[in-house]
Amino acid sequence: MSIKIDKKITAYEVKKPEDEARQEDQKVTAIAPLLERDEILEGSTYKIKTPMSDHAMYITINDVVMKAGTPDEHRRPFEIFINSKNMEHFMWIVALTRITSAIFRKGGDITFLVEELKAVFDPRGGYYKRGGKYMPSIVAEIGEVVQQHLVSIGMMEGQLSTPELEAKRREAEEKLGSDAIAKGNQCDKCGAMAVIRLDNCNTCLECGDSKCG
Ligand SMILES: [Zn+2]
Numbered sequence: 188m189s190i191k192i193d194k195k196i197t198a199y200e201v202k203k204p205e206d207e208a209r210q211e212d213q214k215v216t217a218i219a220p221l222l223e224r225d226e227i228l229e230g231s232t233y234k235i236k237t238p239m240s241d242h243a244m245y246i247t248i249n250d251v252v253m254k255a256g257t258p259d260e261h262r263r264p265f266e267i268f269i270n271s272k273n274m275e276h277f278m279w280i281v282a283l284t285r286i287t288s289a290i291f292r293k294g295g296d297i298t299f300l301v302e303e304l305k306a307v308f309d310p311r312g313g314y315y316k317r318g319g320k321y322m323p324s325i326v327a328e329i330g331e332v333v334q335q336h337l338v339s340i341g342m343m344e345g346q347l348s349t350p351e352l353e354a355k356r357r358e359a360e361e362k363l364g365s366d367a368i369a370k371g372n373q374c375d376k377c378g379a380m381a382v383i384r385l386d387n388c389n390t391c392l393e394c395g396d397s398k399c400g
Contacts (some may be wrong), residue, residue, distance in 0.1 A: 199265055213303050221292045228265060231339070233332045237325055242272040246329060248336045255400045262340040264291045269329070278324070283329070298343050304330025305379045305393075313369055318357060321392070324378045352395050359385055359392055366391065 230249035237244070246269050250262040266288040269280050290297055307330070310389035315321055322328045337343035359368055363383060371392065372382040379393035388399035 222263065222265060222294055224265060225251060229262075231336060233335065235325075235328055237316075237322070237328065240271070240273045240275070241326060244269055244271040244273075244325075244329075248333070250340060261342075263294070263342070264297070264333075264336060264340070266291060267333070283326070285344045287333070298337060301330050301334040301337065301343070302377070303335065305377070306373060307382055315365065321365070321371070321381065323369075327379075345372060349395070352392070355390060355395065356386070356392050359383055359390075 210381070228249035228251060230247055232245055232247045235244045235246065246267065248264050248267050251265045253263055254258060254260050257385060269285050271280075271285050285298060305323075306328045307326040309325070313321055313323040316328070322331075334343060362385065367379075368383055371380050372389075373380050374382050374391040374393060374396055376396040377391060377394035379391065381393035382389050384390075384393045384397075388397045390397045
């Protein structure tokens with residue numbers, strides 16, 4: 188069977204025999220259109236400097252303004268770019284930014300990305316940022332930048348750092364040492380690998396969530 192296609196092809200899928208059988212009783216549902224790019228986008232550039240490399244990484248996230256001029260006006264991230272003089276990570280960074288940008292453009296809830304990225308740990312070991320915060324990997328730090336951006340445009344709630352959290356981090360470092368912090372468990376609330384046992388409480392050094400007993 189052949190069908191003449193007179194519209195632009197925007198998506199395709201490979202059919203399996205079982206799909207053919209099921210197709211009869213399946214309703215056609217439209218796929219939401221991707222967000223469109225305006226000519227000029229507003230964005231923010233974040234600098235991260237890790238002890239893993241001599242060169243800083245610059246992460247740019249550009250936003251589109253949705254429903255401009257209405258009471259529902261809000262920003263959504265549209266694309267992400269990462270630049271660095273260090274070419275060591277070039278290939279996976281390009282892959283990561285392309286996939287992340289594609290997810291941004293699909294619309295809907297994108298906050299899961301933050302949790303996924305922040306749960307990535309480097310098998311060679313993570314590192315400490317200035318201020319004593321443990322980062323399990325560069326990918327996790329990129330996740331934190333995305334989070335910081337989503338918080339700043341109102342798509343995510345939360346505070347990344349408060350004086351209480353910083354005090355907890357210092358306390359944990361003094362009492363448990365950096366090795367114990369580096370082996371933190373995953374937090375149910377924020378997904379970070381940052382839950383440690385401190386004074387009979389399981390405390391997340393990332394979001395402050397704490398369960399005692
Ligand atoms: Zn947490």
